[in-house]
Amino acid sequence: MLKKFFTLLFAVLWCTVLLAQEVPMNDVDPNGDPTGGIIDAPGDVLYGWDLDALTGENGNLGVEYAYGYLWVTSRGLVSPLGNKVTKIDVTDPMNPVVVDSMSQGTTSAWGWRDMAYDGTYLYASDSDSVVQFDPATMTVTGSFPGVNNPNRALAWDPVTDHFWTASFTSDMWEFDRTGAIINQFPSATSMYGAGWDSWSTDGPWLWANGGTGTNVIQVDPLTGLATGTSYWVSGSSDGGLDI
Numbered sequence: 001m002l003k004k005f006f007t008l009l010f011a012v013l014w015c016t017v018l019l020a021q022e023v024p025m026n027d028v029d030p031n032g033d034p035t036g037g038i039i040d041a042p043g044d045v046l047y048g049w050d051l052d053a054l055t056g057e058n059g060n061l062g063v064e065y066a067y068g069y070l071w072v073t074s075r076g077l078v079s080p081l082g083n084k085v086t087k088i089d090v091t092d093p094m095n096p097v098v099v100d101s102m103s104q105g106t107t108s109a110w111g112w113r114d115m116a117y118d119g120t121y122l123y124a125s126d127s128d129s130v131v132q133f134d135p136a137t138m139t140v141t142g143s144f145p146g147v148n149n150p151n152r153a154l155a156w157d158p159v160t161d162h163f164w165t166a167s168f169t170s171d172m173w174e175f176d177r178t179g180a181i182i183n184q185f186p187s188a189t190s191m192y193g194a195g196w197d198s199w200s201t202d203g204p205w206l207w208a209n210g211g212t213g214t215n216v217i218q219v220d221p222l223t224g225l226a227t228g229t230s231y232w233v234s235g236s237s238d239g240g241l242d243i
Contacts, residue, residue, distance in 0.1 A: 045233055047093040054098055055079075055086045062154075062240035063193070064115035066122055067135050069099065073112040073124060073240070083111025083126075087135070102138040104131075114193045114240040116156040116163060123163070125151035130163065145179025153194035153241070155206060157221070164206055164221070166191035172208075172224055185224020189217045193241030209238045216241065 051060040051072055059075035070090045076082035081103040089097045104111050104126075112124035112131065121132045121141065128149040132142040152167035157174075162182055166172040168190050174183040189208050197205040197218075205227070206219040215238075218229040 049096050054088060054096060059110070060239065061110060062112055062114040062124055064117050064122055064242050066117040071115060071122060071135065073115060075110045100138060105140060113150055113152045114154045116154040118156050123154060123156065125154060144177045147173045147175045147179060147181055153191040153208060155194035155196040157196050158198060164194055188219045188224060188226040192239055195241045195243030197243045207241060207243055209241050
């Protein structure tokens with residue numbers, strides 16, 4: 001399971017940039033990470049990419065792997081597109097190639113955060129709604145109510161067709177496409193990214209990250225509690241998560 005987990009895990013790490021004093025450098029939890037540091041032995045890091053160079057932005061936030069490509073959300077500090085999504089071909093992981101990019105059509109300071117994928121559409125949020133967009137056509141195709149503002153960390157359960165979200169140390173919610181809350185738990189960790197693990201034989205599990213450095217924590221979706229299994233990957237402030 002560990003090998004598969006780290007083969008499919010993409011964590012976005014931000015580079016520190018010099019911005020105007022009134023603009024925060026990273027969209028981080030002001031309360032810090034309540035789980036602290038290393039809990040278990042770290043997993044192997046297979047590949048790493050300079051997303052600042054690939055996207056042309058220094059505020060890369062959300063990540064998802066879909067349709068054979070890596071998708072990254074970015075705040076629009078540099079690009080004339082403003083807040084955007086970048087499509088990256090990582091078939092050759094040593095030579096990633098930007099294929100396309102699209103404007104989110106958002107005007108918020110950070111734009112879309114983490115993403116989720118249901119096999120057809122990608123989902124993201126920068127408000128109290130969850131936006132649906134089609135990666136095949138690079139167009140927004142709809143939205144539905146969320147349970148937080150924003151629905152920062154985002155994961156999708158293929159069995160129930162439910163979404164999971166949290167924002168830093170807020171509660172963690174399971175909700176459906178009408179915005180109805182199915183379950184609500186106290187936060188197991190500071191969450192910026194979330195990913196659903198359907199592959200582990202002892203699962204399913206929800207994985208979450210969101211502290212300083214990259215502490216990826218396994219959460220039991222039946223109880224909302226951290227299981228005690230986690231992996232530490234050295235780096236800066238982490239963003240989205242995909243399994």
